Amino acid sequence: xxxxxxxxxxxxxxxxxxxxxxxxxxxxxxxxxxxxxxxxxxxxxxxxxxxxxxxxxxxxxxxxxxxxxxxxxxxxxxxxxxxxxxxxxxxxxxxxxxxxxxxxxxxxxxxx
Amino acid sequence: xxxxxxxxxxxxxxxxxxxxxxxxxxxxxxxxxxxxxxxxxxxxxxxxxxxxxxxxxxxxxxxxxxxxxxxxxxxxxxxxxxxxxxxxxxxxxxxxxxxxxxxxxxxxxxxxxxxxxxx
Numbered sequence: 001x002x003x004x005x006x007x008x009x010x011x012x013x014x015x016x017x018x019x020x021x022x023x024x025x026x027x028x029x030x031x032x033x034x035x036x037x038x039x040x041x042x043x044x045x046x047x048x049x050x051x052x053x054x055x056x057x058x059x060x061x062x063x064x065x066x067x068x069x070x071x072x073x074x075x076x077x078x079x080x081x082x083x084x085x086x087x088x089x090x091x092x093x094x095x096x097x098x099x100x101x102x103x104x105x106x107x108x109x110x111x112x
Numbered sequence: 113x114x115x116x117x118x119x120x121x122x123x124x125x126x127x128x129x130x131x132x133x134x135x136x137x138x139x140x141x142x143x144x145x146x147x148x149x150x151x152x153x154x155x156x157x158x159x160x161x162x163x164x165x166x167x168x169x170x171x172x173x174x175x176x177x178x179x180x181x182x183x184x185x186x187x188x189x190x191x192x193x194x195x196x197x198x199x200x201x202x203x204x205x206x207x208x209x210x211x212x213x214x215x216x217x218x219x220x221x222x223x224x225x226x227x228x229x230x231x
Binding site for chain 2: 006009032034036041042043044045046049089093099100101102103104105
């Protein structure tokens, strides 16, 4: 049973456009929702994260939108740039010493 | 400050051979974990450890062993390699954000990965 469902699997966006990646979860005990960014040949790195007590978090061009009632959260990349081309993973975890559960990833390509 | 160091970066094995993927971190993180990454499957947790002497199974533990004798090191052992274990392996360590009591797996620092091919 996949605990975090991520879509789309791949995404192509024009330079300057908005990239949107969605994730859905079932476990209402999740209380931390990070996004990781992975460039080819590298390990993933934390990009931005949110707690369920807020509906939105913005860091530069990256925004997480969180809908607790729908059990969904999404990553928005404004003014997408070719340098944003990477694989993005959403994840979730519960309180306590429990590991992160990752979505299957979205491969983003930003074309000029 | 090296972060998380994985060795080797590349390895080719024959079916049935054994090997150990090494992982070391110099950030004094209590929590360490191993993931495998396969196309279309995302990051799947193999084993994790919340501190020296403590290990636990993740989503896909079969065929892998781990131990945690020190805070710094968390090796992953393949006892009898199979072609299904062909993958890219990532080690990660993490620290507690500090704003949530009892957590320990929130901000992961990943190594650069080890690409394993089993023939």
